[in-house]
Amino acid sequence: MRNIYNFSAGPAMLPDAVLAQAAAEMQDYNGTGQSVLELSHRSADWQDVMDEAELRLRRLMRIPAHYTVLFLQGGASAQFAMVPLNLMRNGKADYLITGLWAKKAYREAMRYGAARVICSSEAQQFTCIPEWNVDLFDPAADYVHLCMNNTIYGTMFHTLPDTGSIPLVADISSCILSQPMDVSRFGLLYAGAQKNMGPAGVTVVIVRSDLLERVRPDCPTLFRYRTHADHGSMYNTPPCYAIYVMLLVLRWLEDTVGGLESMAARNRAKAQLLYDYLDESALFRGTAAIRDRSWMNVPFITGDAETDARFLREASDAGLVNLAGHRTVGGMRASLYNAMPVAGIQRLTECMADFERRYA
């Protein structure tokens, strides 16, 4: 039982059991007399970590055999360049703009060819997922890109565009492993680990293997998916410790939580608790369009910046930390990733109710 609940958008909470095991194994991993931090990446003990991490990720997400799983560095921001460098063979890609990160991905792609905006909710301050018209997709596009869950604005794609034979590429940094998803609908998925999967420092890429051949000649060796695919993500030294902690999280998800269906039920219940409170509150209100609400990130405001600031101070004093909204939007944001227990959200809604009684 914790005294502090960390609602950060990432790096974020990790399961208590994961932290306990990481602490216990820090000075001697698996009887090797070495710390995980010291293990040679060419040792058998380390290869076992890599293999089990990939196996469990494949099993949890039901990743089909014709997809390649990569553990890379650089975060989702590196993928903004790596996706076009590896896939934009014909110099065309279509982007759905649902927030700051989607826009950054789009802008980076413009450096490599004709990236197009298919739809955008910028005029609505990204409070909703925009409508799209499938006829707008260019059949000759190398891919269609979207950001599945928008961390800053608390929106999520609950249905996906049908892109036909055009590969669909998605940034799933803030929703990976939060619920089952049909990987076969995508050409490529990528996610920084530091929200739902582990600590900062490792990025997962799941790519349909035939797409590895599309790499552009101007792509640096280390930024080619093919380079890493050919070497089991160990062309060079991988970010070992981040991968090890990710493995502990994957074990927790599979063996303790019981897989993504169970995780999804927990996450739905957690988000519902907070949304129900927001929908009845006379003081606080959610900012995202109801039909597009994210289960992972819940932004809310009182409508008055000073009251927001007062609430944030009180919440922090009560052990509910990192509730401030992204610096570009202000207000509050509660990130409810997998490791956030329901008790944390109960404490949050109690704190909100108490504040509301005094200030509404």
Next chain:
Amino acid sequence: MRNIYNFSAGPAMLPDAVLAQAAAEMQDYNGTGQSVLELSHRSADWQDVMDEAELRLRRLMRIPAHYTVLFLQGGASAQFAMVPLNLMRNGKADYLITGLWAKKAYREAMRYGAARVICSSEAQQFTCIPEWNVDLFDPAADYVHLCMNNTIYGTMFHTLPDTGSIPLVADISSCILSQPMDVSRFGLLYAGAQKNMGPAGVTVVIVRSDLLERVRPDCPTLFRYRTHADHGSMYNTPPCYAIYVMLLVLRWLEDTVGGLESMAARNRAKAQLLYDYLDESALFRGTAAIRDRSWMNVPFITGDAETDARFLREASDAGLVNLAGHRTVGGMRASLYNAMPVAGIQRLTECMADFERRYA
């Protein structure tokens, strides 16, 4: 006191005190009620880690104020592309080829312009540092590149070429912080942390700030040094845990060891112990040219592959692990990075002497 000594070329041993503190703080960092793995990179606690890491690195290495320090991802291999993408403005660079990694750096640079080989010891199987002629350097070159310590072959530049006004760029992955060095002689230095500085997952770049302006237009946003310099290495989420462990190592180096002069004295004595043994042994012999010997990596052989394999098995059974040479050269290699205590080398030479008595 350890039972296992890990002679891996990296990831490698870390000081016992660092591992003990990492274990102790894993579940509650600095009274925050959060693990370091969970700290938001936008929190004040995290900013303190970043600031102290940079401050201590600057103090230890006496980095002049007009140099920028960056904490990046991707390892030295990413730098093989980032160096030309950021500096090769005129499409010309000169490379000194002293091993596999120097060659990889050179090959990657060829993708961006006219990279030239100034000298190479490949014909000597990289067992020495080749002679260079300063007249060969192209005054119009964007930089001259070398790999300061050659992990695989156990050689090191003990003197540096005078490149005049051409910026000197060096990969110092396997010798950073092992002895004092004059940073002002270089335009840019880079090092993966997993040898002398911390765990895999963070790469240090030290660059003369005026060189940040040379970036090529085809450089992706995330691979521009300028991008990271403008955001204190937090343009996107940094590899937090690796940076935190690096900070613990920097504290150990400064507060316990007493700085780089003390560290250099220790390292010289450690290497001398092993070289003295090798020079007198009738069975084992070092493979690097004596005048170019590295203090960090000591490759040696018996001259018979079967005897090498038998020794490696016996050493491993005696708790002396990861002594196998790089897969491209075979034999043995003892990496004696900062955290390897003299006791580890004493145990190694005892094990070698015992083996020699039985098999020479």
